[in-house]
Amino acid sequence: MGNSLSELEQPPPPQTHQQHSQSQPQQHQPNEPTNKEELRLPSRRENNLLLSPQHNSEASKKTGQNGIVVKSNETQSAAKPLIKQQSFPHKYEHILKDADSPVDKSSREKLCDQLYGGVFLHHKTKAIPKGNGFSNPDFGHEKYWVEKKSNANCFMLYARALSITWAEDPNYWKWIQQKDASGGTTEVAELKRVCWLELHGKIDTRKLSPGILYQVSFIIMLKDPAQGWELPVNVRLALPGGKKQQHRESLMDKLRARWIEIPVGEFVASEKDGGEMEISMFEYEGGMWKQGLVIKGVAIKPKE
Numbered sequence: 469m470g471n472s473l474s475e476l477e478q479p480p481p482p483q484t485h486q487q488h489s490q491s492q493p494q495q496h497q498p499n500e501p502t503n504k505e506e507l508r509l510p511s512r513r514e515n516n517l518l519l520s521p522q523h524n525s526e527a528s529k530k531t532g533q534n535g536i537v538v539k540s541n542e543t544q545s546a547a548k549p550l551i552k553q554q555s556f557p558h559k560y561e562h563i564l565k566d567a568d569s570p571v572d573k574s575s576r577e578k579l580c581d582q583l584y585g586g587v588f589l590h591h592k593t594k595a596i597p598k599g600n601g602f603s604n605p606d607f608g609h610e611k612y613w614v615e616k617k618s619n620a621n622c623f624m625l626y627a628r629a630l631s632i633t634w635a636e637d638p639n640y641w642k643w644i645q646q647k648d649a650s651g652g653t654t655e656v657a658e659l660k661r662v663c664w665l666e667l668h669g670k671i672d673t674r675k676l677s678p679g680i681l682y683q684v685s686f687i688i689m690l691k692d693p694a695q696g697w698e699l700p701v702n703v704r705l706a707l708p709g710g711k712k713q714q715h716r717e718s719l720m721d722k723l724r725a726r727w728i729e730i731p732v733g734e735f736v737a738s739e740k741d742g743g744e745m746e747i748s749m750f751e752y753e754g755g756m757w758k759q760g761l762v763i764k765g766v767a768i769k770p771k772e
Contacts, residue, residue: 557583557614557621558677558739564612566590586613588652590629611648615770620677622769624687625669625747627657630765633666644762658691659761664752665701669766673708673735674742676768681736683771684747685729687764690722694760701751705733708743719761727764734771 564571566589572578590609609629613622627643634640640662643655659665676682684705690697700716707713713733722728732747747766751758 555619557619559675560614560621563589563621563675566610567612580614583612583614584616586611586648586650588648611650611652618677618680618770620680620770621675622767623671623675624765624767625671626654626765627763628655630657630667630669630763632657632763633664634662646764654764657763659759659763661757661759663696663755663757665758665761666750666752667748667763669747670744671747671768672743673737673745674739676737676742678737678739681734681771682768683734684732684745685767686732686747686749687727687767688730689727689762689764690719690724691760691762692724694719694724696756696758699751699754699756701749703730703732704746704748704750705735706746706748707735708745709741729767732766 560583564587568588568590571582571587588611609626611624611626614620615622632641635643635657638660640660642658642660644658646654646656648654686703697719700718702714703717704712704714713735717730719730730749732749
């Protein structure tokens with residue numbers, strides 16, 4: 469009863485190493501040092517080796533059967549071909565200002581994944597007059613993506629981004645909703661019946677990657693009964709500076725009921741000589757009534 473309250477609450481002192489050695493015979497655990505020499509700290513030189521990138525790289529290798537050196541998972545993952553090992557795509561920040569949804573830039577890898585998959589542009593811009601009506605701002609007008617192989621900018625101008633004569637008159641054209649491969653909603657223009665076929669699209673070539681050979685193509689489909697295509701259509705590429713590429717393309721022998729590319733022209737992108745480029749398809753001199761043509765848009769991507 470003479471003990472104070474603090475003495476009663478205090479836990480028993482820990483058992484010393486000397487007491488423990490008296491109660492039990494000394495045993496050495498595996499991988500534990502047994503003398504002072506083994507307990508020494510690494511020297512400054514050894515520390516430098518541990519922190520050396522070359523030393524760490526060699527330490528990350530494992531020797532497999534038959535003496536074959538195998539890299540660790542960390543080394544293998546670092547060798548994967550990603551944009552993050554290259555420079556960022558040309559003017560990507562400027563282009564993404566027109567993105568419909570926020571782009572996750574919290575890490576380089578997340579940004580690259582989105583650029584590879586594609587980003588819709590100008591989805592929610594205000595409706596603008598087109599033909600006899602207004603474009604629908606709820607559907608995709610353009611898509612921007614980066615080609616992995618070349619790290620080059622690519623674009624798709626969907627039908628809503630094109631100027632199509634009589635496109636808003638339901639007597640001649642109708643608009644059909646379509647899901648994009650990445651999950652977005654776009655619209656295609658299906659020709660019901662016209663004798664005057666004319667469509668144009670424009671893009672600023674300064675958004676394209678300099679030094680890359682690009683091919684420009686219309687993406688179309690012919691649906692039976694596809695009629696009135698006895699005369700070839702004209703396709704034209706008007707480059708900045710006034711240079712033009714134009715030829716005639718027959719649609720009579722093209723495959724039906726699938727998307728096909730109609731090449732318009734090709735060019736090497738140059739920021740110095742860049743500017744607005746116009747892509748066109750037209751045929752109105754023959755006077756024949758045409759039907760069965762579906763327009764998806766215009767693709768601008770590196771030539772394969």
